[in-house]
Amino acid sequence: MKVSIDPALCQGHSRCFALAPELFDVDDYGMASVIGDGTVPPALQHKARLAMSNCPEFAITIEE
Amino acid sequence: MTTEPVAEWASDYDVFDPAYVTDPYPIWAELRETCPIAHTDRWGGSWLPTRYADVSAIAHDIAHFSSRGIAVIPPPAAGEADPGGITFVLPPIGTDPPVHTWSRRLLLPWFSHRRVDGYEATARELCNRLIDEFIETGTADAAAQYAQQIPVRIIGMTLGVPDEMSDTFTGWVRDLLEFAHDDDRRGKARIALITYLLQQLEKRRTDPGDDLISELLHTEIDGQPVSDSHTLGIAALTLIAGVDTTWSGIGSSLWHLATHPADRQRLVDEPDLLPVAIEEFLRAYSPVTMGRIVHEDIEVQGCPMKAGDRLLLNFPAANRDPEAFDRPEEVIIDRQINRHVAFGAGIHRCAGSNLARMELRIAVETWLQRIPDFALAEGAEVTWAGGQVRGPRSIPVMFPVGSRTAAAPDAGCSAQTALAS
Ligand code: HEM
Ligand code: SF4
Numbered sequence: 055m056k057v058s059i060d061p062a063l064c065q066g067h068s069r070c071f072a073l074a075p076e077l078f079d080v081d082d083y084g085m086a087s088v089i090g091d092g093t094v095p096p097a098l099q100h101k102a103r104l105a106m107s108n109c110p111e112f113a114i115t116i117e118e
Numbered sequence: 119m120t121t122e123p124v125a126e127w128a129s130d131y132d133v134f135d136p137a138y139v140t141d142p143y144p145i146w147a148e149l150r151e152t153c154p155i156a157h158t159d160r161w162g163g164s165w166l167p168t169r170y171a172d173v174s175a176i177a178h179d180i181a182h183f184s185s186r187g188i189a190v191i192p193p194p195a196a197g198e199a200d201p202g203g204i205t206f207v208l209p210p211i212g213t214d215p216p217v218h219t220w221s222r223r224l225l226l227p228w229f230s231h232r233r234v235d236g237y238e239a240t241a242r243e244l245c246n247r248l249i250d251e252f253i254e255t256g257t258a259d260a261a262a263q264y265a266q267q268i269p270v271r272i273i274g275m276t277l278g279v280p281d282e283m284s285d286t287f288t289g290w291v292r293d294l295l296e297f298a299h300d301d302d303r304r305g306k307a308r309i310a311l312i313t314y315l316l317q318q319l320e321k322r323r324t325d326p327g328d329d330l331i332s333e334l335l336h337t338e339i340d341g342q343p344v345s346d347s348h349t350l351g352i353a354a355l356t357l358i359a360g361v362d363t364t365w366s367g368i369g370s371s372l373w374h375l376a377t378h379p380a381d382r383q384r385l386v387d388e389p390d391l392l393p394v395a396i397e398e399f400l401r402a403y404s405p406v407t408m409g410r411i412v413h414e415d416i417e418v419q420g421c422p423m424k425a426g427d428r429l430l431l432n433f434p435a436a437n438r439d440p441e442a443f444d445r446p447e448e449v450i451i452d453r454q455i456n457r458h459v460a461f462g463a464g465i466h467r468c469a470g471s472n473l474a475r476m477e478l479r480i481a482v483e484t485w486l487q488r489i490p491d492f493a494l495a496e497g498a499e500v501t502w503a504g505g506q507v508r509g510p511r512s513i514p515v516m517f518p519v520g521s522r523t524a525a526a527p528d529a530g531c532s533a534q535t536a537l538a539s
Contacts, residue, residue, distance in 0.1 A: 065464060067461065069397075072475075083227065084469075108456055108457055110459050
């Protein structure tokens with residue numbers, strides 16, 4: 055599984071960082087990015103899906 | 119300022135009507151079904167979308183919907199009356215790009231995760247100190263004696279203004295937002311706030327501190343200093359946006375817990391659930407409705423909107439739309455999928471959302487640690503304020519008497535020192 059963020063859509067709500075800090079980071083301007091290349095280890099797949107379905111900007115996508 | 123009770127919500131709604139303020143949920147549910155974008159001629163006229171998809175789409179459509187008018191009712195004619203020749207605009211909230219872009223960028227780092235983490239201990243000490251003042255009596259007003267006291271002091275810290283000003287600030291902010299339909303109160307508060315902040319600007323020009331106002335006074339945008347109007351507006355906005363809103367959110371959360379013993383007990387037993395529960399309280403009891411001005415004629419869902427029309431971005435109603443949320447009228451404190459827009463959507467997403475979330479979490483967590491068992495006092499009358507910002511203004515509660523923590527190592531004085539400086 056791979057997770058990515060569309061920087062054109064992200065508005066820095068930080069829901070992803072709150073739900074899955076192992077997968078996402080946010081900068082001082084609230085902009086989020088994926089940690090590393092976005093590969094999600096099996097143990098974190100549930101968290102990745104949670105982050106995706108809580109982002110109010112629909113900025114997170116998951117490739118299975 | 120009193121108006122006729124509303125009979126027809128779709129064509130004659132009033133966001134200050136007592137029925138709307140105390141229990142808007144059935145009204146929104148009906149509108150979503152029958153007339154998803156309502157209209158009124160009251161308070162200068164406005165449009166009111168109630169569906170998530172419409173609210174979100176309009177919030178993102180900055181080409182057609184300008185933020186130059188964000189009050190739910192138009193402010194009295196601005197300009198001449200304002201002290202110091204100041205044009206009272208509130209960047210970034212009351213502006214469109216390009217002013218929005220740079221002013222938001224200036225503000226965001228002040229409320230980044232890293233900064234906000236640094237305020238957490240102070241917030242916790244403040245909450246404990248407030249609880250100490252009533253815990254031995256077994257009763258309290260969870261809104262006026264607790265929720266209302268927290269955000270204003272934290273924002274005061276970032277602005278570098280003294281703690282003693284807290285009640286005055288709270289009064290001004292309430293007059294500007296809750297009593298916006300009273301021109302006299304709103305006008306006086308506006309002038310008082312501008313006059314006070316102008317004095318602060320003068321003071322910091324010669325004697326800068328490490329606060330937001332001082333930084334703005336020494337910042338250049340494209341080689342030009344930030345104008346006094348903009349500095350004043352940004353400082354005023356932080357106060358206006360950061361106080362009533364957060365206090366309302368804390369109050370609604372405590373009201374929910376005072377009236378839902380099973381949820382209260384679950385959070386006492388499972389404190390780790392609190393961040394998820396806070397998101398649910400934000401969704402179900404969203405405090406903030408924002409205005410927009412139609413920039414150029416546009417038709418939305420068959421509604422002919424004309425340039426200059428006012429529209430109210432009804433984030434609270436969007437958050438109860440069954441198209442976007444499973445069982446939206448139920449408060450489910452462990453709700454897993456919750457794409458709520460309590461902090462808005464698009465480029466104006468609340469710049470203080472990290473701070474607001476921290477304050478909410480610490481306020482509820484500290485309350486539950488000290489007063490795990492509480493309920494509405496017998497015969498309690500809970501009052502709500504509404505309009506731009508909705509939340510409970512009085513929540514009389516009772517609980518088994520507890521003891522102060524004054525002697526405990528983590529309580530009391532250091533918060534006082536931090537906040538008094
Ligand atoms: C529970 C508490 C809060 C809620 C529900 C809330 C809600 C909102 C909403 C809905 C917006 C979007 C406005 C729009 O689209 O026009 C907004 C913007 C804003 N909020 Fe908050 N807010 C809260 C707390 C705070 C706090 C604590 C601050 C402190 C600094 C703050 C500062 C701002 C600012 C500066 C903006 C303007 C951002 C921009 O226009 O780019 N808010 N807030
Ligand atoms: S939740 Fe969405 S909008 Fe918010 S920071 Fe993460 S990706 Fe960006």
